Amino acid sequence: MTQIVFYVFAAVLLLSATMVISARNPVHSVLFLILAFFNAAGLFLIAGAEFLSMLLVIVYVGAVAVLFLFVVMMLDIDFTKMREGLQRYAPFGAAVGAVLFAELVMAFLHWHQAPVRVMPITGGLGQPGGPHTNTAALGNIIYTHYLLPFQACGLVLLVAMIGAITLTLRERPTGRRQLIDRQHARRREDTLEMLTLPLGNSVVDNGGFRRPDTYYGTAVPGSWGVPEGEGGKVVKAVPAEGDHA
């Protein structure tokens, strides 16, 4: 019986993996990918590696979500159109779900814990009093036996991170950055000027909005009223027309 379950999982895994690369619709591909992951997890489960199988599902569900996002962002898919086809896709989705469900039932029926199977691979694991559960055995392998490759993998990821940053980070000269020290050094007189306006005149009549002269000397180039690249030059937002009353 276990053998039959194995072949079912293996066959569905191969089939869905083929469909991932041959499906025309990227959304279908992603769905088949999920099916493939679940089948691989099922294979792990009947091999007695329940930790790996759960890990596969948990990790790859996240990964698939990200992949789905990529599909949405990078491919030009009209999702309103897609929603129209909901009825068309519903049976398809239901079929995938049904297969998954049937497999889950089969897998849980044939799930047995078999920590003994990993023993021959690792030295020291079979010792009496050693770790006995699957998870503990894996932990021992990864964090003790294969410590060096594990740490080296950390370096690989670090390098990948450095690469992602160096290759994509662009310093935009127009970026508005918060300069906290300058913010703290600001006083009321720097930003606010009290004007006495004659009755009946609006601000525009008095030369427009303007800031105290000290503002223009200290403002970051590109800020309001200060042209790009050259600080300190006064540009009034509303150019005064005619004479200032």
Added chain:
Amino acid sequence: MNWMPAFPELVLAICGLIILVVGAFLKKTESFVPVSALTIAALVGTAFLVCGSADGVGLGHLFINDNFARFLKLLILTGGILATVVAMGYVREGGDLPFETPVLMLFSTLGAMLMASSGNLITLFVGLELSSLSIYILCAIERERLKAAEAGLKYFILGSLASGLLLYGISLVYGYAGTMEYPALTSILMASGLLPVGLVIGIVFIIVGLAFKLSAVPFHMWTPDVYQGAPTPVTAFMAGAPKFAAFALLIRIMAGPFGMLAPRWQLLLVVISALSMLFGSLAAIPQTDIKRLMAYSSIGHMGYAMMGLASASGAGIRGTLVYLSAYLVMNAGVFAGIAAMRRQGHEVTKIRDLAGLGQTNPAMALTMTVFMFSMIGVPPMAGFFGKFMVFAAAWNAGLTGLLIVGGVSALIGAYYYLRVVKIMYFDAPEGSFDRPAPSLTFVSASMGVATVLYVVGLGVITSAADAAASALIG
């Protein structure tokens, strides 16, 4: 857990992390030089640590330190140091590289060192990935240049494919042998005596994956484009450290666990070697770009170096190691020369840009001539001794066909190397280059001297290579 054999690697890794943080805290415009200087210091320090490192197997059979590993690690570190110095010169002349460049070179060197002393197929793979991933990034680090981005992407995609093949081969070997540790593999293969087909396929995949990293024919397609597109210091680095590491692995696996299968894999290596030599010299003839020319030249050199391994003997391995040391010297020198090819602050890489260099910059022309002659294999330059040793090993192993192919392609190769010399001395100058940065002059001058006076150090290098080969073969 005995981690003493891996002490130099640990130190280098920690230095890399510290240097990265230092670079991040420095101002962007002035961070390159101090970071490079620190990187060079870390690499030099590690080289001394490697010289004094303890022999033995550490970290649960994952890591082996012996004479062989030490020899190749020194080659790898020297390659890394020279490439970093070239990068400093390149930036001084106006090249635009971020401070991450030397840090990535350091990590790539670290990965290459891990490969050189891997005792387990897992260490091999992780080291290879660390080394390659850094280089993928380095290729595209001048991201504004279209060619650099193309080079990075091409290398990344093809390199990932090769890594996949290698991993597949490793999984097959693991599946059939039940272990990934070299000593255990050796004893299992010895004990069983029979050889399942799956294991053979696994070994072939491993050879293919490594041959890709070596840019040996027929897995060389990426080489010219990547060499041309990558910034010159990166090309100088790529042509050095990772190749030594891939050779280290190939030799260690082929002479170690799969040593008794030599009659099975020998033909494969002979074919790869012969094709690389022939293709490297034939395809280099129509090239007009000096970096592409050097790419084909390095394909050819890998073919020659593999000749020693293909003869499957201790003398052959010694020959390969000596060849690699000679290759390191002349290769770094040539790339320092190429990095100095600048007119009005712009890099030029055409071969005809070298025209009249004999009049405009006689010193540079002289060093380039020395390197070209060494690449041909003219005595008493460095290249001659390498070629001599691998040819002698192939002769002793009775590989006459390979010898003939090697001789013919060396003759064809002489044509395109001599063409560069002819262009430098007999063509009319089109204008002179900018004054090269002192570090570039230093690298090309010192490597030129090393190439000419290689015979002085030959005894030391040969005995070290001998010790390295006997560490493997016994």
